[in-house]
Amino acid sequence: MSEEKKPEERKKRRTATEAAAKIGPIQKANIQGVAQAREEGKKVAYTFICCCYDEIIRAMDIVPMWTETYAGICGAKRDAQRFLERAESENFSRSLCTYALCGLGFDAWREELGEMPPEAPWGGQVRPDMMLGSGQMLCDPRNKWYQAAQHYMPDVPIYDVGLPWPPYEDDYDYREVQDYYVKYIVKELKGLVKFLEKHTGKKMDWERLSELVDLTDKTWNLIWEAYELRRAVPTPMGTGDAMNTMVPMVFNMGTQEGYDYYKDLYDELKLKIANKEGVIPDEKYRLVWGGGLPSWFALSDFNYFNSKGAVFPVETTYRMIEAIYNFDMDLTKITDPLEHIAWRWVKFWTYWHDRARKRPGSHPDVERLIKYIEDYKIDGIVMHEAFSCRSWHVGLIWQLNQLKRVYRDIPSLILESDIVDISSYNEADTRARIDAFIDTLEAVKSR
Amino acid sequence: MPGEITGGGLTTVDKYYQDYGCRARELKKQGKQIIGYLCAFTPVEIITAAGFIPFRIKGDVNEPITKADTEMETIVCPLVRSCFDMALKGKYEFLDGLVVPHACDSICRTYDIWKYSLNLPYAHFINMPHGTGDASLEFYQEVLNTFRTSLAKFAGKEISDQALAEAIKLHNQNRARVKELYQLRKASPPLISGEELTKVLIAAMSLPVEESIEMLGGVIDEVKGRGALFAQKPARIMVIGAQVDDIAFIKLIEDSGAWVVADDLCPGAREFLASVDVTADPIAGLAERYLRKIKCGRTYREMTGNYEEYLEDRFGHMGRMIDDFGVDRVVLYIYKYCDPYGFEVPQIKSYIEAKGTPVLYLEDEYSMSTIGRLRTRIQAFLELLVK
Numbered sequence: 001m002s003e004e005k006k007p008e009e010r011k012k013r014r015t016a017t018e019a020a021a022k023i024g025p026i027q028k029a030n031i032q033g034v035a036q037a038r039e040e041g042k043k044v045a046y047t048f049i050c051c052c053y054d055e056i057i058r059a060m061d062i063v064p065m066w067t068e069t070y071a072g073i074c075g076a077k078r079d080a081q082r083f084l085e086r087a088e089s090e091n092f093s094r095s096l097c098t099y100a101l102c103g104l105g106f107d108a109w110r111e112e113l114g115e116m117p118p119e120a121p122w123g124g125q126v127r128p129d130m131m132l133g134s135g136q137m138l139c140d141p142r143n144k145w146y147q148a149a150q151h152y153m154p155d156v157p158i159y160d161v162g163l164p165w166p167p168y169e170d171d172y173d174y175r176e177v178q179d180y181y182v183k184y185i186v187k188e189l190k191g192l193v194k195f196l197e198k199h200t201g202k203k204m205d206w207e208r209l210s211e212l213v214d215l216t217d218k219t220w221n222l223i224w225e226a227y228e229l230r231r232a233v234p235t236p237m238g239t240g241d242a243m244n245t246m247v248p249m250v251f252n253m254g255t256q257e258g259y260d261y262y263k264d265l266y267d268e269l270k271l272k273i274a275n276k277e278g279v280i281p282d283e284k285y286r287l288v289w290g291g292g293l294p295s296w297f298a299l300s301d302f303n304y305f306n307s308k309g310a311v312f313p314v315e316t317t318y319r320m321i322e323a324i325y326n327f328d329m330d331l332t333k334i335t336d337p338l339e340h341i342a343w344r345w346v347k348f349w350t351y352w353h354d355r356a357r358k359r360p361g362s363h364p365d366v367e368r369l370i371k372y373i374e375d376y377k378i379d380g381i382v383m384h385e386a387f388s389c390r391s392w393h394v395g396l397i398w399q400l401n402q403l404k405r406v407y408r409d410i411p412s413l414i415l416e417s418d419i420v421d422i423s424s425y426n427e428a429d430t431r432a433r434i435d436a437f438i439d440t441l442e443a444v445k446s447r
Numbered sequence: 448m449p450g451e452i453t454g455g456g457l458t459t460v461d462k463y464y465q466d467y468g469c470r471a472r473e474l475k476k477q478g479k480q481i482i483g484y485l486c487a488f489t490p491v492e493i494i495t496a497a498g499f500i501p502f503r504i505k506g507d508v509n510e511p512i513t514k515a516d517t518e519m520e521t522i523v524c525p526l527v528r529s530c531f532d533m534a535l536k537g538k539y540e541f542l543d544g545l546v547v548p549h550a551c552d553s554i555c556r557t558y559d560i561w562k563y564s565l566n567l568p569y570a571h572f573i574n575m576p577h578g579t580g581d582a583s584l585e586f587y588q589e590v591l592n593t594f595r596t597s598l599a600k601f602a603g604k605e606i607s608d609q610a611l612a613e614a615i616k617l618h619n620q621n622r623a624r625v626k627e628l629y630q631l632r633k634a635s636p637p638l639i640s641g642e643e644l645t646k647v648l649i650a651a652m653s654l655p656v657e658e659s660i661e662m663l664g665g666v667i668d669e670v671k672g673r674g675a676l677f678a679q680k681p682a683r684i685m686v687i688g689a690q691v692d693d694i695a696f697i698k699l700i701e702d703s704g705a706w707v708v709a710d711d712l713c714p715g716a717r718e719f720l721a722s723v724d725v726t727a728d729p730i731a732g733l734a735e736r737y738l739r740k741i742k743c744g745r746t747y748r749e750m751t752g753n754y755e756e757y758l759e760d761r762f763g764h765m766g767r768m769i770d771d772f773g774v775d776r777v778v779l780y781i782y783k784y785c786d787p788y789g790f791e792v793p794q795i796k797s798y799i800e801a802k803g804t805p806v807l808y809l810e811d812e813y814s815m816s817t818i819g820r821l822r823t824r825i826q827a828f829l830e831l832l833v834k
């Protein structure tokens with residue numbers, strides 16, 4: 001695409017916290033560092049967020065190329081369309097995950113050229129030595145995407161980690177099945193270690209792995225504590241910023257930098273609270289971002305909400321942690337690092353089950369919303385339905401309906417667009433819907 | 448009971464196809480309990496062994512989706528939305544329970560919506576892993592045992608190994624009859640049309656297995672008895688895709704001057720050509736079949752050997768069918784929002800084309816409203832052939 005046709009890049013969004021403002025360079029280093037590491041002879045792996053292998057790859061010095069984030073960056077730079085179109089011309093349906101389409105379009109193009117496509121954002125998505133997929137209870141692209149990428153890179157091996165978690169059911173409790181889930185996940189992770197050892201020619205340093213696992217536990221606790229500070233009125237940080245501060249949570253886990261980042265965030269939020277410094281000084285409405293990945297090209301919509309007196313002290317999206325010490329088992333007693341990772345995973349995904357069981361007709365996802373509504377003094381719920389990702393965007397309507405049935409009626413808004421595909425977005429419409437929602441909130445408040 | 452369904456194989460089929468679920472409704476009145484399920488990955492043997500009648504929920508391409516949208520996002524695959532819409536509209540009011548396997552995102556992510564909206568006395572999600580390695584197989588056996596225990600609790604009685612072994616035998620017998628029917632497609636022109644065969648398979652998924660076996664027997668006899676009925680057509684087509692539970696698309700191809708003689712679909716070859724091995728622990732045989740023997744995009748097959756060998760492992764069965772059934776053109780028919788198959792399109796297409804068979808890839812929406820557009824594409828594809 002020629003320079004003049006390239007859609008205009010957005011101006012930098014205004015953030016409330018310094019922590020969020022710092023993310024740009026961190027993210028850039030995450031991506032640009034890959035090419036450099038590659039030159040230094042390190043092995044590069046295509047990776048997904050939230051796949052339990054963070055500490056494992058760090059311990060083995062594998063350099064992650066986060067493919068979802070690369071697509072997100074192309075989206076945020078409003079430069080994803082040419083890669084999406086390329087994928088479409090390869091016969092991938094435009095209804096599939098646009099992260100995957102962007103990545104596959106990029107791969108097809110890069111492999112055809114034998115070099116990066118022209119003006120690839122941030123230097124481009126580096127050709128990997130291996131791809132680490134994952135079979136989970138959500139997100140088919142996690143095991144289909146890399147398989148599809150092999151069409152362009154048949155020589156690049158894949159390891160697909162099975163990572164299920166117990167579903168929420170009426171006639172049995174997750175505790176009745178958790179042991180065999182953990183046993184399976186441990187085997188899958190052992191398989192991953194073997195795979196990495198084979199393809200790097202290096203042995204796993206188990207001691208280092210244990211240290212990194214401990215570090216991650218500590219980081220999870222710290223993030224949880226920092227995020228809980230956002231309960232304050234006025235809230236010192238909103239979801240717009242959280243879409244930045246999530247970066248180390250999903251891309252830099254098992255690293256000291258990740259931990260240090262949240263230490264700074266924690267301190268910054270404490271200070272803001274002490275100074276009564278909020279995202280906006282005069283909060284009229286406190287909202288929860290109740291689900292859905294954001295439109296990366298339209299994060300300034302959060303600022304638009306702010307301009308209307310609305311803030312988001314909490315969100316369910318990208319809050320992929322809980323305080324380890326709140327789990328119903330003492331994880332510190334599990335010294336085997338792989339077992340530890342497996343238990344942490346299962347405990348995370350079953351965390352809300354017990355609460356749900358106590359309220360007839362409820363469900364873990366609905367309970368989580370209720371808890372946030374109460375803890376963060378919430379007036380309304382906003383969700384985003386991104387058309388291309390079923391994983392996080394199916395069940396939103398139902399959750400709202402169920403919330404109403406088992407709890408109470410609360411104003412809600414479901415925005416519709418996409419994570420990457422800007423052609424699905426209309427700013428004027430979106431803002432008109434936000435305005436109408438604000439009117440509803442106002443009407444409810446003055447009742 | 449079998450007495451009620453004799454009197455013409457294909458006529459019976461037609462009745463069960465046109466009024467899908469009519470037999471289940473009757474049986475319900477007689478005091479039987481019916482368990483609805485989605486997708487070929489539901490281990491129907493366990494449902495049969497528990498004394499229930501497994502009933503596959505289907506959609507309706509002629510019925511616009513209206514009610515479903517109040518609970519379920521439109522980004523779910525249209526087939527699942529249509530099934531749910533039909534359920535909400537009371538088409539399956541006879542169901543006592545629902546079983547949903549971990550097939551794809553569209554099915555997995557909607558389980559809770561189904562469960563809470565229909566609010567049936569029984570619901571269960573079978574958390575099938577994606578992988579096919581030994582650890583996955585072992586895990587899947589545990590998952591199947593969890594299902595077995597849960598369903599037994601609902602049935603109020605244990606599901607014995609013997610009952611399972613008997614159910615496996617019956618379902619294998621059912622599959623063997625379908626295989627026999629497929630043999631009749633090999634002749635040129637085929638002895639049974641694609642449209643007829645699709646109807647048969649759809650009717651079969653609404654019946655108790657014993658009745659299905661009986662019905663299939665009747666169809667085989669009738670088709671063999673009537674001999675070569677059809678005229679030659681210039682093309683023999685294989686259709687590859689996910690679930691096709693309606694004759695509309697197959698009929699469209701056959702009305703355009705071709706016979707549909709082979710498929711990799713469900714209901715169809717994907718689910719009927721693989722049977723369950725008899726194993727000391729029946730769960731082991733079931734796990735092996737559903738996880739490893741059924742080749743479907745939802746399952747991740749670990750790479751063994753080089754890339755060519757890997758493609759052969761994933762798609763070799765398609766190539767063999769093309770050869771065995773004298774297929775000269777392939778239609779790859781995929782629904783919008785279908786993740787497992789959407790990602791496979793370039794690989795399947797190039798695999799088959801490399802073997803010398805042309806492929807037409809069509810993306811569709813599970814609705815009669817798109818038929819006109821598809822007809823034009825299919826006709827153009829068939830014209831290429833006669834040139």
Ligand code: SF4
Nearest residue numbers: 097099139141389391
């Ligand atoms: S489907 Fe959703 S969760 Fe999965 S890779 Fe795509 S954006 Fe991520």
Ligand code: SF4
Nearest residue numbers: 524551553689785786
């Ligand atoms: S058609 Fe595809 S998305 Fe729909 S249920 Fe089947 S496998 Fe799932």
